[in-house]
Amino acid sequence: MITVKKILITGGAGFIGSHVVRRFVNNYPQYEIVNLDKLTYAGNLANLTDIENKPNYRFVKEDITDAQAIDELFKTENFDAVIHLAAESHVDRSISDPTAFVMTNVIGTVNLLNAARAYWKGSYDQKRFYHVSTDEVYGALGDEGMFTETTAYDPHSPYSASKASSDHFVRAYHDTYGMDCVISNCSNNYGSHHFPEKLIPLAINNIKNNKPVPVYGKGENVRDWLWVEDHARAIDVIFHNSKAGDTYNIGGHNEWKNIDLINLLCSIMDEKLGREKGESAKLITYVTDRAGHDLRYAIDSTKLQEQLDWVPSLQFEEGLAKTVDWYLQNEDWLTNVTSGNYQSYYEQQYSHK
Ligand code: NAD
Ligand code: TYD
Secondary structure (H helix, E strand, C coil): CCCCCEEEEECCCCHHHHHHHHHHHHHCCCCEEEEEECCCCCCCHHHHCCCCCCCCEEEEECCCCCHHHHHHHHHHCCCCEEEECCCCCCHHHHHHCHHHHHHHHHHHHHHHHHHHHHHHCCCCCCCEEEEEEEHHHHCCECCCCCECCCCCCCCCCHHHHHHHHHHHHHHHHHHHHCCCEEEEEECEEECCCCCCCCHHHHHHHHHHCCCCEEEECCCCCEEEEEEHHHHHHHHHHHHHHCCCCCEEEECCCCEEEHHHHHHHHHHHHHHHHCCCCCCHHHHEEEECCCCCCCCECCECCHHHHHHHCCCCCCCHHHHHHHHHHHHHHCHHHHHHHHCCHHHHHHHHHHCCC
């Protein structure tokens, strides 16, 4: 098991990052946690108000594409480890602006690897660079099969191509320079603090406001959904217990066709909002499909289960109901993130569909 004192977590103001920061700050009071985030549209310090005053937590506003700033930070801080989540993360945005994804996801990752390598000076005992990645690097499945750690990379969207590229760089730094690097590739997450451009929080927000719920194509694409706190727990277990150069797949064993998921969500929302059964489902609207839309993702996480004893903790119906409760109880959060630029993004993304 690795022993560290000070961890740099990047992207900690985002959806998954905020859950990882919260878990590490609360569960490891002996660690110093530095959260570095640029605070893009997806980064929100309101995600961390419950831990922001803890003595083992600090926030640094920085951009990982700024190599010089990242170098300076490594020179002045004494990081033992990096858990790297900062990224542009939305497939639809990557279709309209691929370059932003190359800059943050590829160049930003290489900047962090360079700074860590320069600072650690080739001595990686009790040092670790943990890269958080996605199952989308493996491409799309047909009706059968699952992604394993040895599935060949075959990304299709600019987002997944940029994440695949960053994974290759991380592996290259392990293979070439002997850096202690670990990668995990996770399936779709859901839970609290999820920005409402992604399917589940967008649908919750629209159902709540009686707006059309856009379903791409025929709604037959399949995703494997994992509760975000189970992902954060998997990152914790892998960070502490894996070997240098290891890769783990993380998934929910929980495949849903988009249309079935949306129907389930509508029935949960009917109940929570005191609506008549079937009322929310009337909002479902089929819209033009996403370009290059991957048909199916499914993760085989046997390695993680067998080697590190990790399994998902929540059934999907329970997790989805908890998620809906969180959004209904946190209206201010939702209003805050959907004001301003969100409206123009929504207009641009959905008006022509
Ligand atoms: P998110 O978009 O909610 O958060 C990303 C965070 O990174 C934001 O706080 C943003 O401000 C920050 N960021 C963006 N560009 C930056 C830059 N140049 N410098 C510093 N900070 C920057 O994303 P998420 O859904 O929480 O995903 C986090 C990570 O997990 C990503 O690497 C993503 O690829 C990966 N992942 C996500 C999922 C998912 O279902 N959301 C699944 C598997 C893996
Ligand atoms: P998303 O949450 O964007 O995650 P990803 O593309 O990374 O899997 O989308 C999940 C699925 O839902 C995907 O198949 C695309 C689909 N989708 C819709 O049908 N409508 C929407 O408005 C959005 C955002 C996604």
